[in-house]
Amino acid sequence: MKPIKHLFFAFALVALICSCKNENNEASTTSTANQADNTVTERTGQAFIEDDESKPTVLSIAIGSKDHTTLVAAVQAAQLENALVNAGPLMVFAPTNEAFAALPEGTVENLLKPENKDALANILKYHVTPGNYSKDFLKKFKKLGQANNAYVQVEVVDGEPLIGGAKILASIPAGNGIVHVIDKVLLPPTNE
Numbered sequence: 001m002k003p004i005k006h007l008f009f010a011f012a013l014v015a016l017i018c019s020c021k022n023e024n025n026e027a028s029t030t031s032t033a034n035q036a037d038n039t040v041t042e043r044t045g046q047a048f049i050e051d052d053e054s055k056p057t058v059l060s061i062a063i064g065s066k067d068h069t070t071l072v073a074a075v076q077a078a079q080l081e082n083a084l085v086n087a088g089p090l091m092v093f094a095p096t097n098e099a100f101a102a103l104p105e106g107t108v109e110n111l112l113k114p115e116n117k118d119a120l121a122n123i124l125k126y127h128v129t130p131g132n133y134s135k136d137f138l139k140k141f142k143k144l145g146q147a148n149n150a151y152v153q154v155e156v157v158d159g160e161p162l163i164g165g166a167k168i169l170a171s172i173p174a175g176n177g178i179v180h181v182i183d184k185v186l187l188p189p190t191n192e
Contacts, residue, residue: 055175058092059084062179070100070108077112078121083147088176089132091144093152093163095185103185122148126188132177135161135168150188 059081062068071094075081084090100108111120125148138144138161143151152164161168166182 055173057085057176058088058090058174058179061172061174062092062094065094067096067098067181068094070097071095074100074108074112074120074124077114078117078124080121080124084128086176089130090174090177091129091131091133092177092179093127093129093166093168093182093186094179095127095166095182096169099166099182099184122188123185126150126152126186134178135171135180138163138168138180146188148188152186 056064059075062072062075062084075084084092110116111123126146128147129144129152130147131144133141138154139156141154141161143153144163146152155162163180163182164184164186166184166186168180169183170181172179172181
């Protein structure tokens with residue numbers, strides 16, 4: 001009977017040790033999950049993933065440009081960052097800082113206010129078209145359907161395409177489309 005008694009105690013001891021290890025693992029997993037919950041940032045999505053290997057997106061091109069700081073501030077105020085890193089292809093007509101400065105005084109500051117977020121988003125979406133067309137290929141269009149469901153006119157003047165009256169100053173290929181740098185801010189038509 002003694003060997004059975006020792007065997008029973010040995011089995012109970014092994015079960016107790018395994019049980020303790022399992023509880024420690026569960027506690028460790030729960031602790032790690034709680035720490036992860038506490039480190040969630042306010043802004044999330046594709047736009048906030050750091051990637052040094054892929055071709056830059058239309059958003060990262062704008063962020064990296066000293067001539068587009070006003071555009072980037074507007075995109076951030078309208079919280080459209082994630083839309084500009086989608087697979088696309090996206091064609092972004094990117095007004096320069098000078099183009100924004102040419103607007104009537106106080107326009108940009110007013111649009112950047114939180115209460116004007118929807119109006120700002122509408123204007124910014126008017127600068128985005130699905131597709132990836134070169135400057136020369138744009139000459140074939142009469143109008144382009146924009147991301148805000150409006151159309152922008154395309155005309156050719158002196159052999160150059162004008163998008164809503166804006167000249168294309170440069171074109172930069174992106175991983176998810178193309179950025180056409182333009183010399184004026186496009187304002188969507190009003191529905192009155």
